[in-house]
Amino acid sequence: MTSQPRVFYDPAQLRAEIRQAQADGKRVGLVPTMGALHPGHLSLVAQSQKSCDLTVVTIFVNPSQFAPGEDFAKYPRTLDADLQLLSEFDPVWVLVPEVDAMYPPGSTTVVKAPEIALPLEGTFRPIHFDGVATIVLKLFQVAPADAAFFGQKDFQQVRVIEEMVRDLLVPIEIVRCPIIREADGLAMSSRNRYLSPEEREIALSISRSLHEAAQQIAGGEADAQLMRGKIEQALHEAGIGEIDYVSIACPRTLKSVETIEGDVVILVAARVGTTRLIDNVLVPFPVSQ
Ligand SMILES: Nc1ncnc2c1ncn2[C@@H]1O[C@H](COP(=O)(O)OP(=O)(O)OP(=O)(O)O)[C@@H](O)[C@H]1O
Ligand SMILES: CC(C)(CO)[C@@H](O)C(=O)[O-]
Numbered sequence: 001m002t003s004q005p006r007v008f009y010d011p012a013q014l015r016a017e018i019r020q021a022q023a024d025g026k027r028v029g030l031v032p033t034m035g036a037l038h039p040g041h042l043s044l045v046a047q048s049q050k051s052c053d054l055t056v057v058t059i060f061v062n063p064s065q066f067a068p069g070e071d072f073a074k075y076p077r078t079l080d081a082d083l084q085l086l087s088e089f090d091p092v093w094v095l096v097p098e099v100d101a102m103y104p105p106g107s108t109t110v111v112k113a114p115e116i117a118l119p120l121e122g123t124f125r126p127i128h129f130d131g132v133a134t135i136v137l138k139l140f141q142v143a144p145a146d147a148a149f150f151g152q153k154d155f156q157q158v159r160v161i162e163e164m165v166r167d168l169l170v171p172i173e174i175v176r177c178p179i180i181r182e183a184d185g186l187a188m189s190s191r192n193r194y195l196s197p198e199e200r201e202i203a204l205s206i207s208r209s210l211h212e213a214a215q216q217i218a219g220g221e222a223d224a225q226l227m228r229g230k231i232e233q234a235l236h237e238a239g240i241g242e243i244d245y246v247s248i249a250c251p252r253t254l255k256s257v258e259t260i261e262g263d264v265v266i267l268v269a270a271r272v273g274t275t276r277l278i279d280n281v282l283v284p285f286p287v288s289q
């Protein structure tokens, strides 16, 4: 069955109606997005539907998480197609706020992201996570859901939000959802649509090299520096000129490790042409046979 989702433009109206739904005993799930929806986003909606009576999706390209020179202006905006995709789910409410509704003119208050925001993405996008933390806290205010669903594709982002929620005592459950990939392994991302067919082929080296490294670590390889080197070499050989980082890190602290002695997450950020892509894989510590 398909039905058009209810669309809200006014955050105050959405908040009032969510409160009413909760007063009526409904559990509400929140899926924050920047739109240009793909099956990765839809998997978060599906996950929310499993445990919630009502799912609220927000579509907002948040200016404060983009630095000057990044792709804010060209970020894909595909509202009609997004609503069509969401019509497969019911009941779904969608918030599509104007910038002024989320940043009232004159507002200067921001959230300073927790320290976990400093390495990795924080090194290359220094203002990014303050912008993400600020808008996500605002979204939690206007959509006071019981649970919020985030993808592990943005692994550091989930850690930032988990720590912000803990530090600021925000009463919401954060649910991590697995990465959805194309059949050939490429992590789904709204930015994949910037890639030419040749670039898409090159981009595949990211998920392939992550997968190979994960297999070697699962097989007992403990030398993180060696593994990092192999991934970098595979990316260069595929034609990726600019690697922002390859890190093998503790999934909780995101600190790089030299020797693999527990679970790790391998994280990559690299530029394919002018498109910056991120991907990661969690590798449980191999249990000896
Ligand atoms: N492939 C995916 N699998 C699972 N979750 C995803 C995937 N891609 C995005 N998400 C999640 O969807 C939410 C909204 O992300 P966003 O709108 O930035 O999409 P995106 O495809 O990651 O876009 P971008 O190109 O900006 O990286 C985030 O929680 C993100 O982690
Ligand atoms: C969480 C988010 C919607 C905040 O703008 C964004 O960073 C994203 O889409 O991952």
Ligand code: BAL
Pocket: 065, 066, 154
């Ligand atoms: N998915 C993260 C949003 C961003 O890159 O700005």
